[in-house]
Amino acid sequence: MDPLPEIIERIRLAAQERTPVRIRGGGSKDFYGQPPQGELLDTLVLSGISSYEPSELVVTVRAGTLLAELEAVLAQSGQCLPFEPPHFAGHATVGGMVAAGLSGPARASVGSVRDYVLGLTMINGRGEQLTFGGQVMKNVAGYDVSRLMAGAMGTLGLITEVSLKVLPVAPAEATLKFQMTQAQALQQLNEWAGRPLPLNASCWVDDGGGTLYLRLRGAVAAVDAACKTLGGERQDNAAVAADWAACRDQTLPWFNERGERDLWRLSVAQSAPVLDLPEPPLVEWHGGERWVRVAPGEGERLREVAANAGGHATLFRAARAGDEAQRIAPLTPPVARIHRELKREFDPAGIFNPGRLYAGF
Numbered sequence: 001m002d003p004l005p006e007i008i009e010r011i012r013l014a015a016q017e018r019t020p021v022r023i024r025g026g027g028s029k030d031f032y033g034q035p036p037q038g039e040l041l042d043t044l045v046l047s048g049i050s051s052y053e054p055s056e057l058v059v060t061v062r063a064g065t066l067l068a069e070l071e072a073v074l075a076q077s078g079q080c081l082p083f084e085p086p087h088f089a090g091h092a093t094v095g096g097m098v099a100a101g102l103s104g105p106a107r108a109s110v111g112s113v114r115d116y117v118l119g120l121t122m123i124n125g126r127g128e129q130l131t132f133g134g135q136v137m138k139n140v141a142g143y144d145v146s147r148l149m150a151g152a153m154g155t156l157g158l159i160t161e162v163s164l165k166v167l168p169v170a171p172a173e174a175t176l177k178f179q180m181t182q183a184q185a186l187q188q189l190n191e192w193a194g195r196p197l198p199l200n201a202s203c204w205v206d207d208g209g210g211t212l213y214l215r216l217r218g219a220v221a222a223v224d225a226a227c228k229t230l231g232g233e234r235q236d237n238a239a240v241a242a243d244w245a246a247c248r249d250q251t252l253p254w255f256n257e258r259g260e261r262d263l264w265r266l267s268v269a270q271s272a273p274v275l276d277l278p279e280p281p282l283v284e285w286h287g288g289e290r291w292v293r294v295a296p297g298e299g300e301r302l303r304e305v306a307a308n309a310g311g312h313a314t315l316f317r318a319a320r321a322g323d324e325a326q327r328i329a330p331l332t333p334p335v336a337r338i339h340r341e342l343k344r345e346f347d348p349a350g351i352f353n354p355g356r357l358y359a360g361f
Contacts, residue, residue: 004046004129004160007041007046007123008127008129009127011123011125011127012126012127014351015125015126015348015349015351016349018349018351019038019039020039020350020351020352020354021038021040021041021351021352022036022039022040022041022353023041023043023095023099023154023158023352023353024036024040024042024043025042025043025044025091025093025095025096026044026066026089026090026091026092027091028087028088028089028090028091028092028093028096029088029092029096029100031317031318032100032102032153032316032327033153033327033328033356034326034327034328034356034357034358034359036353036356037353037354037355038351038354041158042064043063043093043095043096043159044064044093045064046063046065046160046161047062047064047065048061048062048065049061049065050062050161052073052077054079057079057165057167058118058164058165058166059073059074059163059164059166060162060163061094061162061164062160062161063093063094063095063096063158063159063160063161063162064093064094064095065093066091066092066093066094067085067087067092067094067096068090070094074166075169078168078169079166079167079169080166080168080169081116081164081166082110082116082166082167083103083106083107083110083112083113083115083116084103084104084105084248085102085103085113086103086248086250087249088250094162094164095159095160097113098113098120098159098162099149099151099153099159100151100153101113101150101151101152104201104247104248105200105201105203105244105247105248105285106200106201107285108201108202108284108285108286108288108289109199109200110167112150114151116164116165117133117146117147117149117150117162117163117164117165118133118146118164118165119131119132119133119146119163120149120159120160120162120163121159122149122156122158122159122160123157123158124156124157124347125157125346125347125348125351125352126348129160130157132144132145132146133145133146133147133163146162148342152357153353153356153357154352154353154356155343155347155352155353155354155356155357156352157346158352170200170217170218171218171219171220172216172217172218172219172223173200173215173217173237174215174224174227174234174235174237175214175215175234175235175237175240175244176213176214176227176230176232176233177211177212177213177214177233177234177235178211178212178213178214178231178232178233179209179211179212180211180212181209181210182210182274182280185202185210185212185283185287186204186273186274186283186287189202189212189214189270189287190270190287197216197222197226197229197230198216198217198218199215199286200215200216200217200218201214201215201284202214202215202283202284202286203244203282203283203284204282204283205252205254205283206279206280206282210280213235213243214232215244247284250263252282254291258293258317259293260295261295262293262294262295262298262299262315262318262319263291263292263315263317264291264292264294264298264302264315264316265289265291265292265314265316266281266289266302266305266306266309266312266313267311267313267314268287268290268309268310269287269288269309269310269311270285270286270287270288271287272309272310273309275290275305275309276305277290277292277294277302278292278294278295278298279294291316296318296319296320296323296325299313299325299326306329312329314328314329315328326358328357328358330358339357339358340361343361
């Protein structure tokens, strides 16, 4: 029995009574954004792959489908989601992947989840079923509302199905290890970025002297040539795969040793120099993403540092339950007005994930 009619009816009733609902799949990202509020609306009942055409590089899947299940099906055809969406607690869903808009280590080289959303079906705050985009890569009809849902954290509506672009797994891969300081790593990454190299992901961590891990993906000849050119210590692919997955899911020792500190994500230009931070960060995305562990209450300082570097800062994981600090970087007045108008159009009664991104919408 299709659970969708019952869900639509529940949304309509919630809108009439102005009862907030909390959209939740596997709950792997409950920590992200402001604390969830409202009655639980479980999306796990909306599961299954609707269609998959490997030759067309497109898959359409219902929102409650486990991400691991989708990735296993794609792997059977030698394909993948190249932006490496994080699993975190291990029960991530496709709908949550799109709603959170988070990408893994390869994001700086291959793009974000938003870049791979071709179309989706959603239920708005009036209980209407809407479809945007399509199942082809060159779809230019109308506004790109489907990608607007990426990163909206469920505040605009319930995603029920999504069509995604997928890509073949790269023929070759190699991870190189270099001993160097943060300043040296940032300089090298910027230099390498200007050369025709098959860069895919990078991670610098302070382990006493500093270590940079650089992952290459692409044609066999390109990867082999890059390894000879760049030097470094080549790692065993099978052994290092778990480390990249741990980096993606924040289970590396660096993350586990956070203790009672908040975890902040600073998004800055890749060319930004070493920042004035309480301690050396863990650096990803070729310098564009810098993870920082600080004591609660340091948010304003970090946001000022990020702004001075042309970026912004997000409180990704709060150390204290119930911490009311604003997680997502504040919006400028013009952008905030656009957000409110979108919320009013898609969810006039304000029932979907209220306050999950910002107070008031």
